[in-house]
Amino acid sequence: MNVAPVYYGLDNGLKPDWLNIVSAPPSILNNMMVKNDLDISPVSSVAYAKNQDEWLLLPDLSISCFGRVVSVILVSKKPFEKLTNNKVIITDKSAAAAELLKLLFSIKRVKPVFETMPIQCPDEIKKSADAALIIGDKALKEKWELHFDHVFDLGQMWLELTDLPFVFALWAVRKSFTDKQPEVVSSIIKLFNISKKQGKKNIEDIAKKASEILGIDIDICKKYYELLNYNLGPLQLKGIRTFFDKLYHEKILPQKVQLRFFDSKK
Numbered sequence: 001m002n003v004a005p006v007y008y009g010l011d012n013g014l015k016p017d018w019l020n021i022v023s024a025p026p027s028i029l030n031n032m033m034v035k036n037d038l039d040i041s042p043v044s045s046v047a048y049a050k051n052q053d054e055w056l057l058l059p060d061l062s063i064s065c066f067g068r069v070v071s072v073i074l075v076s077k078k079p080f081e082k083l084t085n086n087k088v089i090i091t092d093k094s095a096a097a098a099e100l101l102k103l104l105f106s107i108k109r110v111k112p113v114f115e116t117m118p119i120q121c122p123d124e125i126k127k128s129a130d131a132a133l134i135i136g137d138k139a140l141k142e143k144w145e146l147h148f149d150h151v152f153d154l155g156q157m158w159l160e161l162t163d164l165p166f167v168f169a170l171w172a173v174r175k176s177f178t179d180k181q182p183e184v185v186s187s188i189i190k191l192f193n194i195s196k197k198q199g200k201k202n203i204e205d206i207a208k209k210a211s212e213i214l215g216i217d218i219d220i221c222k223k224y225y226e227l228l229n230y231n232l233g234p235l236q237l238k239g240i241r242t243f244f245d246k247l248y249h250e251k252i253l254p255q256k257v258q259l260r261f262f263d264s265k266k
Helices: 002-014 026-034 044-049 095-107 122-128 138-141 154-162 173-181 181-199 203-214 218-227 234-249
Strands: 038-046 055-065 072-076 087-090 113-116 132-137 148-151 164-172
Touching: 002 038, 002 181, 002 203, 026 038, 026 044, 026 164, 038 055, 044 095, 044 148, 044 164, 044 234, 055 181, 055 234, 072 154, 072 173, 087 095, 087 122, 087 148, 087 164, 095 132, 095 164, 095 234, 113 234, 132 138, 138 203, 138 218, 148 154, 148 218, 154 164, 154 234, 173 181, 181 203, 181 234
Parallel strands: 087 113, 087 132
Antiparallel strands: 038 164, 055 164, 072 132, 072 148
């Protein structure tokens, strides 16, 4: 759902015959990149951090937000600062969201007990935990504020902390592939740029399709896409560098992260 604007043109006649596009959940795509089953893919920002020696970034592509994102939330029975020693469910579906949540807790010196498990309905969450990280269409489908006293939007929390955008995902290419076929990578970058421009012009169509497929109200889908940004400009770059620096400072990441991009001029 979240990558639809970037792939809109490719899905509507722009894709050349030689390009094979794989559709899979973000966690699967991350793993496929690690296993060398994909050459280029959107990856979580945290996946890039952990594989920075093997991957390069494509320019001006991200999934990011500046403030509220609505699709990445923490629902809780208690205030954020009162969750020390309380059980918090996190998801393995979004590494960036999970690490952002851990970072926000760490900075505020709150120490919950994390457990990774599938997200169920609101009543099931209430029975098994004090809070839960909800992402994607599950965050959009439910009126979580009717079930929990506290609903925290992680994009907004990051903005309040840093006054910067948060970058959830980046587009990466395996270094070994750029060494073998740099001209193909350059061609794909151009295709992405054209495809993304077409997607931005057709957000209404994209939102309508998402609404029909996922069973989410059309207005919620429109708002979802309006809040997302797909560029990787100076502010997004500052935001992602700040995220990586804070993860390292809080000892969530074991080493510092450098942003390295594919250079088509080489």
